[in-house]
Amino acid sequence: MPVKQAKPSGGVQSVERVFELLELITDAGGEVTLSELSSSTDLPLPTIHRLLRTLVSLGYARQLPNRRYALGPRLIRLGEGANKQLGALARPQLASLVSDLGESANMAVLDGDMVVYIAQVQSKHSMRMFTEVGRRAHTHDTGVGKAMLAQLPEERVRGIVERAGMPTPTEKSIGTVDDLLAELERIRDRGYSIDDGEQELGVRCYAMAVPDAPTPTAISVSGPDSRVDDEFAARAIPLLTEAAEAISADLTLA
Incomplete structure (x- = not known):
């Protein structure tokens, strides 16, 4: 507790x-x-x-x-309404990321022990990702999930993954708590998380937590690893930082 x-x-x-x-x-x-x-x-x-x-x-x-x-159960309706408002607030920043980077942008929040995607702006490319608004996913094998976990104390991280489990949808997925904790330390050091084929082979995602959000929240950009490479990351990380800070500021004013 x-x-x-x-x-x-x-x-x-x-x-x-x-x-x-x-x-x-x-x-x-x-x-x-x-x-x-x-x-x-x-x-x-x-x-x-x-x-x-x-x-x-x-x-x-x-x-x-x-x-x-x-x-x-009555909290569900309140949560869904709040998520819609939060997603609407962040959508201009997600659209800006897609315009600048050409890949899909997402926003997710921690809902219990899982992440739920509450906003998305898709790229013009035909490739479709596993993410969509309303989709729930584990924290340990998604970029947004790991970005959120990196903001939490170790005790809470352990509780989340113990209750939710740690399935490994690909051979790149993290499967143990110790490996996850080590990855979260690396995320804290560099300031962003990476999902490199952990949820879906061939797809890479860069994600960042939204500072001072009322509930753990993160944004991401994702696409095929043939396009989302190191050069892409060099452009994406500063833009993700600006977008996360802008969303944080909008939440303060909301």
Whole structure:
């Protein structure tokens, strides 16, 4: 579970407490016990229980047969709406990447233990990638997923891949936690991630996290490795950096 953090004051306390609990459940992988929540927050146990009962009655949380609490189905509609707005906000930057680089650009967010693609601008080339808006994918074998994981503490990374698994769709895919952690360290050092045929042979992707996003978010450009080569990377990385920073600034203003 996450380390306790001080919360900003000045808002409506009950609302702050509700969202604190929802974020703690999310960070735990979408399912948690009362005792785990109690150890991760300064809220009294009776308060946690009362807030959870309210969330369950409204459908924003649910209690499982094993007495654990999980995120509720009513959050799906809110999340889908937020993703659409975030994708619309980023679309001009993705379109600019496609115009400058000639390859497809994508945006994805971390949704539970998987990434979900929320925006895409396709290139004019006929080759179609596996990605499309609404598609869910693992974090360890996608450029956007690894870019997001590199922003997270090791404990949370381990939790994500343990729950989601680490399938290897190609012989280039990362298949162990230790190899993934080593790759994430390299990503932090250089500032961007690479999917070099890990999701789909013959396809290369360069991805970068969006700074200060409210939820782990990344953008990418991808195409066949015959075109997306080292020369392409030299042009793409500065443009990805500019686009990620512009999206971050737009989120601050939104």
